[in-house]
């Protein structure tokens with residue numbers, strides 16, 4: 001990251017080319033059908049770009065309302081002038097593929113399904129392969145938000161030809177730095193140049209430039225240091241054993257955390273069978289002394305930083321299991337939670 005880069009210089013162009021090929025390969029993409037398109041910014045920008053570049057204005061997308069990120073995808077599509085069909089689902093369990101099949105059968109004008117693979121607001125993992133199979137059988141297309149999934153949860157875009165676009169960022173399960181998102185896209189299915197209705201978010205435009213110089217250039221100023229850091233992060237990812245090994249570590253992190261919370265007398269929001277390995281929400285203790293800011297501050301003094309907000313309906317606190325964190329760190333965290341609860345005066349824990 002301390003290296004300076006000129007975006008037009010061969011050092012940077014070769015880095016860009018290497019990373020695009022590498023990201024496409026990790027997604028299972030084939031060069032004949034898939035391309036990895038980098039876009040400056042955060043994950044929402046990538047989701048909006050994918051929606052705009054694969055759904056023509058007026059086309060209709062079914063979005064199972066698995067949580068906050070599904071709601072945001074719905075809003076991004078709606079405000080881009082695409083028609084949305086929000087499908088209510090039980091947020092405490094992965095959405096049932098049959099429900100999605102029925103919704104598609106009931107409305108033949110739905111062209112796409114938008115799915116959040118790992119719903120970071122609730123901690124559930126959706127059955128993306130099974131839902132994809134239904135989308136494929138129904139002759140529709142899929143946009144997959146894999147922002148908190150990619151690099152840990154299994155994904156092979158070549159085995160799921162119904163997927164037009166998978167969106168993720170460099171800073172979640174890839175454990176890189178923020179500032180860059182990726183869309184692994186079916187280039188054979190991109191809408192024509194200009195259809196996105198946004199020059200900044202037109203993936204066809206990004207793809208056109210990539211074709212011209214073999215993926216060496218970004219259209220506008222690239223987050224060069226973030227891209228360079230991602231190469232190192234992906235070296236660590238490979239050295240760990242790739243996606244399966246990363247998933248195994250996160251699963252163990254989540255298991256130690258989940259069981260530790262239960263041992264302390266706290267109540268996780270999901271049943272253990274529905275609990276994904278990315279983020280765990282735990283019900284706030286019903287004790288009148290409970291204060292999330294005080295709890296967060298008491299943990300912070302012990303060397304742990306967790307969110308100072310929650311996004312479940314009932315009050316809770318949320319803990320991430322991803323990043324450069326091990327089961328041993330999780331054990332230490334459980335002990336810190338116990339001490340923090342005592343410090344802020346909680347006697348009733350569930």
Ligand SMILES: *Cc1c(COP(=O)(O)O)cnc(C)c1O
Nearest residue numbers: 042043044069118120145147148
């Ligand atoms: C983090 C995340 C995003 C994107 O968030 P940004 O803050 O825009 O990077 C999108 N979807 C899911 C499921 C996420 O976890």
